[in-house]
Amino acid sequence: MTLAVPSSAVAVPSLRVLPLRPGALLLELVGLEETLSLYDAFQQSPVAGVLEIVPAARTLMIAYDPLSLDQAELLQAVAARLGKKRSVGVTETVDIPVHYDGEDIADVAELLGCSTSEVVRRHTEAEYTVAFTGFAPGFAYLSAPGAELAVPRRKSPRTVVPAGSVGLAGEFSGVYPKASPGGWQLIGRTPLAMFDLARDPATLLRPGLRVRFHDIARSSMHAVEKTAVVAKPRAGVPSDIGNGIEILSSGLPVLMQDLGRAHMAAQGVSLSGALDHGNFKLANRIVGNRPGTPALEIAPAGFSFKAIGRGVVAFTGAPAATSVTSANGDVASVDFNTPIALDDGDVVALQSPLSGTRxxxxxxxxxxxxxxxxxxxxxxxxxxxxxxxxxGTQLAVNSENVKKPVLPGEQPAFAMPKADEIVTLDIYLGPRTDWFTNEAVESFLSQSWRVTPQSSRVGIRLSGEPLERLDRNELPSEATLRGALQVPASGQPVLFLSDHPLTGGYPVIANVAAHHLDLAGQIPVGAHIRFNALNAFTHIDFVASDPQ
Structure with missing residues (x-):
C-alpha cells in the first residue's frame, strides 16, 4: 500500500510502515538523520495514546494503546511530523576521557588507510550525538556524520569485552557499559561508568545528548569494571512486619518479579518482568494483592520454604505436587490456584512440575x-x-498493604503445555518477513519447531529446517518486542521472552500475538511449536507528492 504525503517547503522523506502486532508498528526511514528528526518531532509534539518510542539506526518502533489511538490516527500523526527539522536548542554535552590503547586500533588504522594517531584525531575532533540506545543498559550508539571512522565489525566477535571499552562499528562509536560479548573494533577505554544505578538517571548517555571524546594518558586511568547494582531483599524479617518466609531449598535460582520496567527504553532497558503475566496476576489476585505486587517466579525444579509468622500464600502457573508440613509433623497436600493459610513454622515443599516452565x-x-x-x-x-x-534467604511481607479479600476458586487462562506436545502460537507476520524467501516463509509456518535446551528467560531457541534469507544484507539494529521471532545467520529462530534485548541486528520474521505471550513463556524444553499466521504480510509506503 502506498500513501501520498503532500510535500511542503521541506522535502518529505519516504517511509515504510512495517507491522509488528496490534498496538505496535515499526517505521523505516531513509537513514539515521531522518529517523532522529521524526523521533524529535514526536518528543516535541507528543501524541496521546503513544506508550513508547524506541529509535534505532533507521527505524522507530512505536508502541501505542489501540483502545485510545487507532492505527489510522497514528499514521496521520506520523505524516504530520515527517520532514520536520530537528529542534535547535541547548543540548547537554558529555565529555568522555579515553586512553587510546584498544586492541584493534592498529587494525582500524589499516582499514581506514591512515595512522593510529589520525584515528585518535578523528575520534576526538568529532562531535557525536546519541542516536539511540540498546544491546545493553547504558549502551549508546553514537553518530558523527563526516567523522570518517566507518569500519566493519570484527569477523570473529570476542567472548568478553571489558567494561569501559570504546569501540567502532559501521557508522557508530560506542562504549561498553559492562563486560559482555561484542564484535566492535576496540580503540580505547574510559574510566567513566556508562550505567550506574546510584545515579539518576542511571544511563549517562541518552538519545539526543552530544558527546565529545578526549585523549588521556595511561596514568590517569583507573579501574572501569563496575559490578551491577541490584535491588537486595531485606535481610531477615523486620520486627514491625512480623511475617514472611525463609527459603530452605531451591533446585534452580528463584527470581523476584513484577510486571516489569515501563518507559525505560531511553536508558537501554527493556520491560522484563514475569514470563507469564496472567498467572502472576492470578497468584496476587487469589491472596488479595494488587496485580503487580512483587511475587516469586520459580523455575522448574524443587523448591521449599518455611513460614515465619502467619500468612496466606497461593501457587499458580506450572502445576506441581505441593505439601505443607506443620510444626508438629502433620503433612497435608495443597492445591494450586487456591489460597493456602500458613502458621509459623509450616514448611511448604514444591516438586518439579510435569508441565509448563514457571x-x-x-x-x-x-x-x-x-x-x-x-x-x-x-x-x-x-x-x-x-x-x-x-x-537461607528471608523475605518479609507487608501485611498492611492488603485491602482486598482472598479469592478461592480462581482458574488459569490456559492449560500448561507438556514436553511431548505440539503448541500452536498465533503470530503476526512482519516486520522483516520479506527478507526471507517465499519457501522459507512457508516452511516457517508449516513445520513443527522443537524447543531446545538452550532456552532461558531471554528467549526460546528453536530447531528445525533452517530458514533461507532472500536479503543477505546486514540489518541495522532495530527495536524488538517480547514475542519477536528473530532469525540469526543459522536460520534457526529465537522466540524472545521477557528478558529480550531492547534492540537486535537480525531480521524478525514474525511476532507472537499478545494473547499467546503468556503461553509462549510456559513452553518447556522438548515441546514443539507451530505458528499460525493471523495476517498476510504487507507494508505501507509513505511517498512525498506535489501539493495540490
Whole structure:
C-alpha cells in the first residue's frame, strides 16, 4: 500500500510502515538523520495514546494503546511530523576521557588507510550525538556524520569485552557499559561508568545528548569494571512486619518479579518482568494483592520454604505436587490456584512440575524488596533487579498493604503445555518477513519447531529446517518486542521472552500475538511449536507528492 504525503517547503522523506502486532508498528526511514528528526518531532509534539518510542539506526518502533489511538490516527500523526527539522536548542554535552590503547586500533588504522594517531584525531575532533540506545543498559550508539571512522565489525566477535571499552562499528562509536560479548573494533577505554544505578538517571548517555571524546594518558586511568547494582531483599524479617518466609531449598535460582520496567527504553532497558503475566496476576489476585505486587517466579525444579509468622500464600502457573508440613509433623497436600493459610513454622515443599516452565508464589501483602528503576523485576540479560534467591534467604511481607479479600476458586487462562506436545502460537507476520524467501516463509509456518535446551528467560531457541534469507544484507539494529521471532545467520529462530534485548541486528520474521505471550513463556524444553499466521504480510509506503 502506498500513501501520498503532500510535500511542503521541506522535502518529505519516504517511509515504510512495517507491522509488528496490534498496538505496535515499526517505521523505516531513509537513514539515521531522518529517523532522529521524526523521533524529535514526536518528543516535541507528543501524541496521546503513544506508550513508547524506541529509535534505532533507521527505524522507530512505536508502541501505542489501540483502545485510545487507532492505527489510522497514528499514521496521520506520523505524516504530520515527517520532514520536520530537528529542534535547535541547548543540548547537554558529555565529555568522555579515553586512553587510546584498544586492541584493534592498529587494525582500524589499516582499514581506514591512515595512522593510529589520525584515528585518535578523528575520534576526538568529532562531535557525536546519541542516536539511540540498546544491546545493553547504558549502551549508546553514537553518530558523527563526516567523522570518517566507518569500519566493519570484527569477523570473529570476542567472548568478553571489558567494561569501559570504546569501540567502532559501521557508522557508530560506542562504549561498553559492562563486560559482555561484542564484535566492535576496540580503540580505547574510559574510566567513566556508562550505567550506574546510584545515579539518576542511571544511563549517562541518552538519545539526543552530544558527546565529545578526549585523549588521556595511561596514568590517569583507573579501574572501569563496575559490578551491577541490584535491588537486595531485606535481610531477615523486620520486627514491625512480623511475617514472611525463609527459603530452605531451591533446585534452580528463584527470581523476584513484577510486571516489569515501563518507559525505560531511553536508558537501554527493556520491560522484563514475569514470563507469564496472567498467572502472576492470578497468584496476587487469589491472596488479595494488587496485580503487580512483587511475587516469586520459580523455575522448574524443587523448591521449599518455611513460614515465619502467619500468612496466606497461593501457587499458580506450572502445576506441581505441593505439601505443607506443620510444626508438629502433620503433612497435608495443597492445591494450586487456591489460597493456602500458613502458621509459623509450616514448611511448604514444591516438586518439579510435569508441565509448563514457571510457577508463581504470591504472599498476602507482597514481598518487601527495594525497587530498581521503578521495578523489582529481575532482568537476567541486563543483570538488573533483585539477586537470585536461594537457601537461607528471608523475605518479609507487608501485611498492611492488603485491602482486598482472598479469592478461592480462581482458574488459569490456559492449560500448561507438556514436553511431548505440539503448541500452536498465533503470530503476526512482519516486520522483516520479506527478507526471507517465499519457501522459507512457508516452511516457517508449516513445520513443527522443537524447543531446545538452550532456552532461558531471554528467549526460546528453536530447531528445525533452517530458514533461507532472500536479503543477505546486514540489518541495522532495530527495536524488538517480547514475542519477536528473530532469525540469526543459522536460520534457526529465537522466540524472545521477557528478558529480550531492547534492540537486535537480525531480521524478525514474525511476532507472537499478545494473547499467546503468556503461553509462549510456559513452553518447556522438548515441546514443539507451530505458528499460525493471523495476517498476510504487507507494508505501507509513505511517498512525498506535489501539493495540490
Amino acid at each position: 510457577s508463581y508464589l504470591a504472599m498476602r501483602g507482597g514481598f518487601v524488596v527495594e525497587p530498581v528503576l521503578g521495578s523489582v523485576a529481575t532482568d537476567t540479560l541486563a543483570q538488573i533487579g533483585a539477586v537470585a534467591l536461594g537457601a
